[in-house]
Amino acid sequence: MKKNDIILLCSVLLIAAIAFFMGTVLLDGSGDTVVVAVNGAEYARLPLDENTELLIQAENGTNKLIIKDGEAYITEASCPDKICVKTGKVTEMRSVVCLPNKVTVTLEKGD
Amino acid sequence: MKKSFYGILALIISLSLCLPLASCGKRLKKYTSTYFEHFDTYATLTLFASSSEEYKTLDSIFKSELEKYHQLLDIYNQYENVVNLYTVNASAGTEAVAVSDELFDFISQAVHTHKITNGYTSISIGAVTSVWKQALNTHTLPDEDILAEAAKHIDISHIILDSTNKTVTLTDSKMSLDAGALGKGYAADKIGNALRDAGCESFLLDLGGNLKAHGYKPDGSPWLGGIRDPNELEGSLDLSINISDRALSTSGSYHRGFELDGTVYHHIISPYTLRPENIFSSVSVICRDSYVSDALSTALFSMSLEDGQMLIASIENAEAVWIFADGKIVTTDGITPTT
Structure with missing residues (x-):
């Protein structure tokens, strides 16, 4: 149970990190x-x-x-x-x- | 205790996931349209819209309004079912022409503009400008006799306006109206109103150098208009001006001209000397309406600095930048030049 919690937590965090990365990098396209x-x-x-x-x-x-x-x-x-x-x-x-x-x-x- | 900890954590994570998506959904996108078929120049609209459908609707308003005012103020062509300046000119010396409320309004305003600019921006100067137009196209100076003859037919009092019947009469058969110094500014105001009425909250219009901006950009920053020294001298001025809910027009000698024996001949003809003046290389005016900035920049270009300063001081919230041919720069008090 505790192990599963950690796996769940890690995967949610990973998805969040990927989404955040995609959001900032893909939407921003910084530079003129x-x-x-x-x-x-x-x-x-x-x-x-x-x-x-x-x-x-x-x-x-x-x-x-x-x-x-x-x-x-x-x-x-x-x-x-x-x-x-x-x-x-x-x-x-x-x-x-x-x-x-x-x-x-x-x-x-x-x- | 543990459960609520995970609950809060899950909430934070899901919120952080939604955040970029939410801002993405509301994000206003910048769109630009440019046309080259009107007023013998370019016309650009830059706006922020929430969807491409919204942009398309606004762009079609832009294009149809542009077309409408181009036709209304055209002196070279006639259009089916349109009474325009060409129609009025073609009837010079003959009869009264019944015009639309809008054309009547335009000509009335132009006659008023002639008065306040002391004739420096004049709708009745057509006979003279058409001689110069020919000269600019062929890069040869106009014949002095032809020019002097044309100058006998630029009297503003030969425009008779009947506000009851909405008719215009040109009592001199050799006179003609020319909206060159007023038409783009007038159209920019009207197009701007149409876009605003259609719900567009932030846009910048550029009709051949006549800028008109409405609202602020989604990030809260103003629309900017630029003034640059056309001489491109060392350390020359490069000014950016907040023009949100304002208009900026620049009249310059660097457009549509030719050079002969060291003199630049361009398209802004002084009604007093009957030739293009070269005191300034450009004059810019910033004020609320594009019609006024367009008309004043033309007038100021041919006037002395002192006369121009007096004129600009008489207009509410108007600012101006004079760039002399030798690079010297004079501005009104509301403008801080940065070099």
Whole structure:
């Protein structure tokens, strides 16, 4: 009886621990995410803490996205006005938008 | 004694099991929609909703309202069963046009805005802006004679409003209305009201740089709007402003323009000099309504700093940030710049 109690207790604790772990790790997904959308549809999701390059193949042209040292910005665009390049780095308050190519780059804060 | 100990333990464990699940069930999720078909710019809605069904309902309201105001204030196209600014312009110099209550309300407000901004934000400037629009598209300066001729047809007093019959008459056949400096802000307010009435408690609207936010985020933090020095000079300003239940609009020379012999020609045309001014590289206004922030940022952009400061002081709870072409920054007292 006493032994069974302990087994029961241990297994309940184990399940609780697993559930807690799953809850915190899976739901949190901490870290900021760079979200690229073309004409409103999600095109790519990239972690801000991983240096990378992405050539966005949009409807009317291309935009080159760079993620470097925790900053994301567009370095090249096929459009004539280059406003997206001039906008600079993406922040939570400011998305980078390329109107001719219908591209938006936004920053999603991790929890 | 032992039994109750295990009972309490079991209770604690089951509660701790439920905790993450409970917060998960109530968790509000962030959703974003972007459209590119309206007001010649982008339109983004970011909101928090408890389910994707709720989001879809709100998104369809967003899209249909966006469509509605885009059509109503469009000066280039006519739509079936819609009397819009195009209709009013097409009837210039001929007859009174019966318009919807909403269009009448918009034009009345715009005439009032012309008065309080001393004509710097004017709905009647269409004849001049259309000359510049052509110039900006072809990257060539407009002919001075054509510009001077167009300037004879921007008199606000040639808009006759009949509030009893809800009609608008343009008495000058060569004049035309242009909602470019007002339409997005007006639409942002109306769309915001529709979303709020539909029960959306927390959202941020961005109509081509006209931001309007309602409520706070689920974690209690405010929606933020950003102002950055477009010159990107060393140590330049990068300001984040609480815009929950407020609106932020920025007018800048870095949009839709071209450069010729070292001068930037952009889309904000001063009604006095008939050309784009380059005192500032951008001016931002923060206040309650998006219509007002949109209208004022345009006006302030072409005015001297002193005139702009006087105008902004006359508007309740309005703040402004002027960024000069050389990088100098001036703000109203309610704003603390952080560099």
